[in-house]
Amino acid sequence: MDAAVRAELARILSSELFSRSDRLTTFLKFIVEQTLDGHGEALKEQVLALEVYGKGVDFNTAADPIVRVDARRLRDKLREYYVSAPHDPIIISVRKGSYTPLFETNAPVASPLDHSRHPSQRAPPESTVVTPRRWSRAWLLGAGSILVGAIALIGVGVLRGSRSDAPPMRILTVTSFPGTEGVPSLSPDGNFVAFLWSGPASNSLADLWVKAVDGDALRRLTDTPLFNETWAAWSPDGQLIAFSRRDGGVSAGVFVVSPLGGPEQKVSDAVGTSPAWTPDSQSLLVGDRTPNGTAVFQHILQSGARRQLTWPSSGFDDRFPGVSPDGKTLAFVRWSQSDQAALFLVPTGGGEATRRTEWSPGIGSVTWTPDGRDILYSQADTSGIRIFRIAALGHEPGAIVPGIPIGVNSASVSRERSGHTFRLAVGYGQPDIGLRLIDLQVPVASGAISSVTRFCDATRIDAPGRFSRDGARVAFTSDRSGNQQVWVADRNESRIRRVTAFEGASINVGSWSPDGRSLALDAVVAGNADIYVVSDSGGPLRRLTDAPARESDPEWSRDGRWIYYASNVSGRSEIWRMPAAGGTSVQLTTHGGCEPREAADGRTIYYVDRPRRNTFDSVGSLKQVPAAGGPEAVVFSGVTPGAWDITNTGIVFLTGDPGRASTRGAADAVDFYNFADGRTRRIGTLPFTVTRIGVSRVLTVSRDGRWALGSHIDSWERDVLVADHFR
16 A cells, blocks of 8 residues: 555656645655654644754744645645546545545546436445554545545536536635635625635634635625624525624624625524525525524515514424525424434425425535425535435435535535536535643633643544543543544543444533443434443443433432433423432423532532533523422523533633633633632633534533633634536
């Protein structure tokens, strides 16, 4: 394998494309040779600055982004190279957010003239990832597939009645700015794309921009440093762009603006997280709250009148509306409280909604093909987020769209262009969310917490779990093995090991048993969220709940007899208690509750009064209830679910630092509520902003109050890609 990779490297470096760039040639040769010699894990920005660019040991990577800039150029050049050399036996790629190259064997691509199957049923071309020494095969499988999907000539699976002279699909990188660009919306003619861009800092708030697909023309449409634009939708007549906006964690409504710039106009106070247009450009479809949940409404722009189109049952939310090109059918996604979702269809003139897909996690971003025959939507599977295609009529399941990279979302299409093709825009990127171990007892200087170190770092998504009772070990969740699992490590990062083997589950670590030998956790399996127990060394799971409801946040009592947890079996999330060995459960609260935590004396359960969300934008009250049941009482307000934990002497929680207006709503200050005197004091301000997206829990604290583990966006750069000549 090493010889084959070196031969491929020689072909790339001798190509006209790379022979014109000595710097990129040196960059690529160095990282490939280092990886083949077994040093791929050591390829960091500082190392490349020293070895490739000859910088000194005092080189400041934050001030000089030369390595990151050239890495982006290298990724684009490699993509361009493989467009002209699609049959090379080896594919060399560099995943975004990493400097370690990936090597993949290039399997033959099926003929683009194969029409024997419906495009939604055709399987993507097979490929084999070759794993050199010291590399994780599962990691390479996921990351290698991204490159395969980005090769321009893989359009085979999305052809419908194509001609033999039809051009092949090609992937265009429309944006590659620092930071996060996403939620793209194509202009009707496919020549421009509206998108949201947070700027170089991933935690900054996003504004609305427009860029030419085939050129460099760029225009900023909004400039709101205190607000966050969250969605963009170009009107079918091309005259307006609708977008939604949030003020901290609260919806600020739906707005429209001309793609040429100018004053914006607020058109609705609805929640409107993902507004969509009707084909006549006269109405917007927006989400808004009802007594049962979020429903889709039609909002007529000229009159301001609105009409409810979907009617969710209690505990469900309807999101991501999309109207068929003939205006007769609405497609939307219905989400349950257990984070399961399904695609539904309903006549826009009124009628019963019908489910088109099975319930599964992570469905979103609905759009119709221009002919109205198929629906494209994003969905998470075990390898990442993919674009799926499903016929609007019929019973066949949706299928992955081949040729589109893993890690994409927010699909948008243009009208039909030449040769019965159209353009498809997606946001693309693989997030890297890491853990930070924080020593809360180190003296702070000028109010700033200084003792912060990386913990069990990986290049995927890691989220805090819980400390063991003695604070010596940490459980956390990570998808570093390919999908989300529970991992355990000593606090000094030794003895790291995986303890679960779920397939495609959404997992949350609850608590350790008093003896430190077991973990209680909740996981969504086959559409149902239940409580499980597993040994800290791995092995078979023991399932404790099986009701058709969402059970989550298990908390072991200090004497080991009970497990407290949250369940919505009564119709709303409440705190319950059950024997740790299994048995009959008893409801403790009646006014809402989640995330139970037992006090050190075992007499009181502390909890928050609203559920956790993965956008980290809801703030509630901390409450208490006797462990055996009794009156519920508010302790204090201003606690974000997933951003607090209990210690022996009080509550540690995160709050936004009011001195950082550019990231208003971000949780980057650590406060402490003392049980003894009922007062709150600030421990200090973190040197980083805790991520508000991508994970549902962002903080855990050891029982002695010394150690905390928080989430941090190490890298979450997203780009806008456009698939040209898409069918």
